[in-house]
Amino acid sequence: MIAPPxxxxxxxxxxxxxxxxxDARRNRTRILDAAEAVFSEGGAAASTEEVANRAGVxxxxxxxxxxxxxxxxxxxMKELLRRLTDDVRTLDNDGDAATxxxxxxxxxxxxxxxxxxxVQLLADAGVxxxxxxxxxxxxEAVGALLARAQRADVVRAxxxxxxxxxxxxxxxxxxxxxxxxxxLQRRTLAVVFAGLRPAPEGTASRx
Amino acid sequence: MIAPPxxxxxxxxxxxxxxxxxDARRNRTRILDAAEAVFSEGGAAASTEEVANRAGVxxxxxxxxxxxxxxxxxxxMKELLRRLTDDVRTLDNDGDAATxxxxxxxxxxxxxxxxxxxVQLLADAGVxxxxxxxxxxxxEAVGALLARAQRADVVRAxxxxxxxxxxxxxxxxxxxxxxxxxxLQRRTLAVVFAGLRPAPEGTASRx
DNA sequence: GAAAATAGTGAGTCGCCACTCACCTTGTCA
DNA sequence: TGACAAGGTGAGTGGCGACTCACTATTTTC
Numbered sequence: 226m227i228a229p230p231x232x233x234x235x236x237x238x239x240x241x242x243x244x245x246x247x248d249a250r251r252n253r254t255r256i257l258d259a260a261e262a263v264f265s266e267g268g269a270a271a272s273t274e275e276v277a278n279r280a281g282v283x284x285x286x287x288x289x290x291x292x293x294x295x296x297x298x299x300x301x302m303k304e305l306l307r308r309l310t311d312d313v314r315t316l317d318n319d320g321d322a323a324t325x326x327x328x329x330x331x332x333x334x335x336x337x338x339x340x341x342x343x344v345q346l347l348a349d350a351g352v353x354x355x356x357x358x359x360x361x362x363x364x365e366a367v368g369a370l371l372a373r374a375q376r377a378d379v380v381r382a383x384x385x386x387x388x389x390x391x392x393x394x395x396x397x398x399x400x401x402x403x404x405x406x407x408x409l410q411r412r413t414l415a416v417v418f419a420g421l422r423p424a425p426e427g428t429a430s431r432x
Numbered sequence: 433m434i435a436p437p438x439x440x441x442x443x444x445x446x447x448x449x450x451x452x453x454x455d456a457r458r459n460r461t462r463i464l465d466a467a468e469a470v471f472s473e474g475g476a477a478a479s480t481e482e483v484a485n486r487a488g489v490x491x492x493x494x495x496x497x498x499x500x501x502x503x504x505x506x507x508x509m510k511e512l513l514r515r516l517t518d519d520v521r522t523l524d525n526d527g528d529a530a531t532x533x534x535x536x537x538x539x540x541x542x543x544x545x546x547x548x549x550x551v552q553l554l555a556d557a558g559v560x561x562x563x564x565x566x567x568x569x570x571x572e573a574v575g576a577l578l579a580r581a582q583r584a585d586v587v588r589a590x591x592x593x594x595x596x597x598x599x600x601x602x603x604x605x606x607x608x609x610x611x612x613x614x615x616l617q618r619r620t621l622a623v624v625f626a627g628l629r630p631a632p633e634g635t636a637s638r639x
Numbered sequence: 640g641a642a643a644a645t646a647g648t649g650a651g652t653c654g655c656c657a658c659t660c661a662c663c664t665t666g667t668c669a
Numbered sequence: 670t671g672a673c674a675a676g677g678t679g680a681g682t683g684g685c686g687a688c689t690c691a692c693t694a695t696t697t698t699c
Contacts, residue, residue: 246666249652283678286660388619389605397502399602404594412595413602413675420627453645453696479686490648495688 253290255280261301268341269298305340306359309333313366321375326370327418331394334414337397338405364390381423392417446522460497462487468508475548476505506563512540512547513566514541520573529584534625536599541621544604545612571597599624 245253259280263271275292277284291297312332316325364386371389374380396417402411452460452626474585475588480501484491496505517538523532571593578596581587603624 248665249676252677256694259606273658284657284679285659290678292658294657298531328631372649384623385619387611387616388623391609391612391616391620392623395602395606396610398605399598402598405598409594409598413598416599417597417624418592418627418628419631420623420625425632456646459647476673480688481686491687492649492689493647496646497690548685 247289250282252282252286256282256287256290256297257304261305264298264301265340273297273393279324282370306363308367310363313363313370316367317369317373321407322373323379326367326374326389326421327381327414329367329370330396330417331410331414334400334410336397337400341401367393378423381420384421389421406427457490457499459487459493462507463489463494463497463504464511467504468512470618471505471508471545480504481574509563510566512564513536513570517566517573518568524573524576524580529580529622532588533574533581533587533596533628534621536577537603538617538621540600541603541607544607550610566592574600585630587628591628596628 229345256276259275263276263279267275273287274284276297277287280287287297291300314328316329320328353423367389368386369386371380371386375384399405399413463483465481470483470486474482480489480494482506484494487494494504498507520536523536527535574596575593578587578591578593582589582591603620606612606620
């Protein structure tokens with residue numbers, strides 16, 4: 226018999242985050258950076274091999290860190306969503322109540338043009354990609370922004386969060402089109418924002 | 433020497449639409465019907481083999497009629513666009529000027545939920561799929577509808593066709609999401625339509 | 640009703656891509 | 670510094686999907 230491996234089961238069995246070796250940590254971030262770049266350009270259909278090349282590692286290394294391509298996609302999506310959520314929270318804390326929602330909306334649409342993957346995956350609601358709480362967190366943050374805008378009376382009171390999210394995702398997808406430039410974006414968003422604003426007093430909204 | 437084939441070159445050389453054999457004509461429409469169904473359900477990524485199965489023909493037959501998958505996609509897209517364009521023209525001729533644009537907009541968004549391919553391909557502006565004049569024809573028809581709506585003063589005069597098209601395509605993509613139901617659709621479109629309506633007189637639109 | 644043209648068939652080819660694994664390299668720790 | 674576990678490597682595997690082609694079947698034509 227051979228002596229058992231020297232890892233005594235702490236607690237009962239689970240929850241050991243495992244410290245990574247130095248080179249592994251470095252490669253992991255390289256892979257994530259490369260993946261974000263590659264998938265931003267080519268969409269989720271880009272190949273894992275291209276990610277490996279861009280990161281300067283062998284393809285086996287990518288799969289050691291992320292067992293499936295889906296895991297890799299989920300990882301960069303979570304990171305992107307986290308950043309977006311932070312962005313929204315900052316606007317919610319510091320920004321002008323009257324412009325916060327519109328600022329974020331415009332910013333996200335502008336970025337979408339460069340990040341196909343976010344849009345594709347958000348739109349597909351992850352056909353297998355588990356984004357867990359990340360999407361919910363973003364929604365809640367946008368919800369706060371919306372509530373403030375409504376309190377400041379720059380957005381109609383009867384507008385709900387889910388249609389704002391629907392408009393946001395839709396417009397982001399729109400931004401991927403050929404022919405979408407800064408001017409078209411400005412005019413398109415102007416229509417959406419006008420639709421969100423309250424009808425001036427004394428004017429019942431016609432439906 | 434052998435006698436030359438008995439097809440004398442009419443005109444100079446080109447423009448012979450060639451009558452198809454009876455079975456070929458039948459199969460061609462079967463394939464188109466099957467393709468529309470298959471690609472509507474699964475999007476453009478669905479396989480050509482599935483189209484062949486659904487049509488009840490061998491895969492070689494599909495490729496005889498449409499040398500590449502792209503050709504097949506272009507064919508069904510042109511047909512769909514033609515139908516949409518007809519639809520718009522009908523509304524333009526018969527319908528109420530005040531509601532025509534909104535009616536068409538809502539109708540197309542509702543249909544999108546069931547027709548992934550249209551939306552995907554329109555959005556990608558055909559990465560290789562040549563739709564020729566079909567898109568232009570639809571745009572012109574919608575443009576006429578827009579002009580009428582503006583003359584009837586139900587749409588702001590400064591709204592241009594390209595942002596209407598951008599909003600249309602964006603919203604159609606939105607309709608593909610999980611969670612998109614009739615109620616969400618109604619509220620989302622309400623925002624877009626409110627944004628298109630003129631600001632009530634005496635109220636300068638704030639930007 | 641037979642020849643000739645046209646169409647249908649489906650096993651097979653080819654390339655792409657996600658994923659594996661036996662072996663080598665490097666970091667870590669005593 | 671040496672031993673060993675953790676990590677890296679990249680040729681190889683398997684599956685899928687677009688597309689081909691030698692052969693057979695059906696129309697059309699005379």
